Amino acid sequence: MNINMTLIGQMIAFAIFVWFCMKYVWPPITQALTERQQRIQDGLEEADRARAELHKANEQAEETLRESREEAARILDNTRARANQMIEEARNDARAEGERMIANARSEIDSEIQQAKSELRAQVATLAIQGAERILESSIDEKKHREMVDRLAEEL
Amino acid sequence: MAGNAPTSTEYITHHLQNLTFGLHPDNGWSFAHGAEEAREMGFWAINVDTMGWSIATGLLFLWLFRYLAKTVTSGVPTGLQNALEMVFEFSNGIIRTSFSGHSKMVGPLALTLFCWIFFMNSLKWLPIDLVPQIAHKLGIEYMRIVPTSDPNATLGMGFAIFLLVIYYSIRNKGFSGFAKELSFRPFNHWALIPFNLILELVVLIVKPISLGLRLFGNMFAGEVIFIMISLLPFWAIWVLDVPWAIFHILVITLQAFIFAVLSVVYLSACFEEH
Numbered sequence: 001m002n003i004n005m006t007l008i009g010q011m012i013a014f015a016i017f018v019w020f021c022m023k024y025v026w027p028p029i030t031q032a033l034t035e036r037q038q039r040i041q042d043g044l045e046e047a048d049r050a051r052a053e054l055h056k057a058n059e060q061a062e063e064t065l066r067e068s069r070e071e072a073a074r075i076l077d078n079t080r081a082r083a084n085q086m087i088e089e090a091r092n093d094a095r096a097e098g099e100r101m102i103a104n105a106r107s108e109i110d111s112e113i114q115q116a117k118s119e120l121r122a123q124v125a126t127l128a129i130q131g132a133e134r135i136l137e138s139s140i141d142e143k144k145h146r147e148m149v150d151r152l153a154e155e156l
Numbered sequence: 157m158a159g160n161a162p163t164s165t166e167y168i169t170h171h172l173q174n175l176t177f178g179l180h181p182d183n184g185w186s187f188a189h190g191a192e193e194a195r196e197m198g199f200w201a202i203n204v205d206t207m208g209w210s211i212a213t214g215l216l217f218l219w220l221f222r223y224l225a226k227t228v229t230s231g232v233p234t235g236l237q238n239a240l241e242m243v244f245e246f247s248n249g250i251i252r253t254s255f256s257g258h259s260k261m262v263g264p265l266a267l268t269l270f271c272w273i274f275f276m277n278s279l280k281w282l283p284i285d286l287v288p289q290i291a292h293k294l295g296i297e298y299m300r301i302v303p304t305s306d307p308n309a310t311l312g313m314g315f316a317i318f319l320l321v322i323y324y325s326i327r328n329k330g331f332s333g334f335a336k337e338l339s340f341r342p343f344n345h346w347a348l349i350p351f352n353l354i355l356e357l358v359v360l361i362v363k364p365i366s367l368g369l370r371l372f373g374n375m376f377a378g379e380v381i382f383i384m385i386s387l388l389p390f391w392a393i394w395v396l397d398v399p400w401a402i403f404h405i406l407v408i409t410l411q412a413f414i415f416a417v418l419s420v421v422y423l424s425a426c427f428e429e430h
Contacts, residue, residue, distance in 0.1 A: 004201040011316045014313050022265075026225075029221070
């Protein structure tokens with residue numbers, strides 16, 4: 001266990017090992033690890049960005065959903081109002097039509113009554129005269145009496 | 157165990173003897189037979205087992221991380237890639253928290269130190285007699301498989317760090333800046349320059365030595381305890397061996413971590429402006 005040349009041999013071996021390590025071992029490993037670090041960092045950043053984008057997209061989807069829901073509600077309201085209005089209009093139309101028809105019927109009835117009246121009147125005059133002729137059997141101044149009876153019929 | 161029924165002392169000393177190859181004054185170029193011959197070889201000898209196992213574990217580390225470097229993708233990691241990336245991130249964390257300067261070298265250095273020392277230390281988990289027995293069968297007399305329990309290995313790494321500290325200090329601060337830093341701290345007065353110089357040089361030298369000795373001390377002590385435990389009767393060994401091995405999960409990792417962190421801290425000081 002005495003100091004001898006092994007000391008120097010060990011120094012040389014050590015130097016060679018360190019040199020080899022420095023030349024062929026350290027650089028590729030360091031490079032790969034740095035690259036990996038970069039990739040991990042990129043990945044994390046990418047994930048953050050994606051997360052933010054997802055958040056934004058979610059918000060956008062929600063916004064769109066809310067808008068379409070509002071739109072649908074608005075359309076429904078409009079339609080309902082329009083339907084009500086149409087029903088109201090139809091009702092009004094029907095009522096007006098009914099009233100018009102009633103009025104027509106009424107005026108027709110009136111005119112028919114009037115016609116019947118005038119026919120009756122004409123017939124009454126004739127009948128009255130005939131009746132009177134028959135009663136009197138005498139000659140009567142037809143002209144004179146006709147005027148009288150007509151006036152009478154007029155008063156009917 | 158080596159030889160026929162060795163005594164406890166023989167067993168322990170045998171286990172603590174490195175396989176040393178060197179120029180012996182009497183035997184010429186040969187493997188040392190025992191501590192005595194190894195000492196006689198002096199400095200110009202080499203601990204073949206320490207070198208072999210440390211290079212093997214170093215290659216294991218490089219192979220694993222070369223595999224990672226080849227298969228690594230910026231996509232989703234799987235299986236082994238995941239585990240190795242964890243280690244990579246761990247040593248990268250050491251740099252981020254302890255290193256203030258800018259250097260292409262310190263990251264790989266921390267990774268190499270942490271993993272390599274961890275692998276060298278973890279050889280200790282192998283049964284204490286397993287590899288030496290196999291080696292003995294192959295005719296190899298001594299085999300210490302934990303390189304970090306050999307002060308040569310740990311101090312070698314420590315001095316490598318020391319050279320780097322000197323190099324980076326001079327490169328970043330200039331030679332005069334470095335010399336000024338050694339001369340005018342902690343006491344900024346010309347009369348105290350020699351005192352400062354001695355103090356700072358001691359601090360400078362102590363850093364790599366403490367690095368190396370801390371690791372060596374921990375590993376050596378652990379190994380000695382393992383050897384002591386294995387002197388027990390075979391049916392009692394596990395009672396102490398298992399807790400000690402579990403405890404070493406902590407020691408092995410912690411020592412590797414401390415060595416790497418302190419090296420980075422020492423190097424970081426070279427990049428700081430005062």
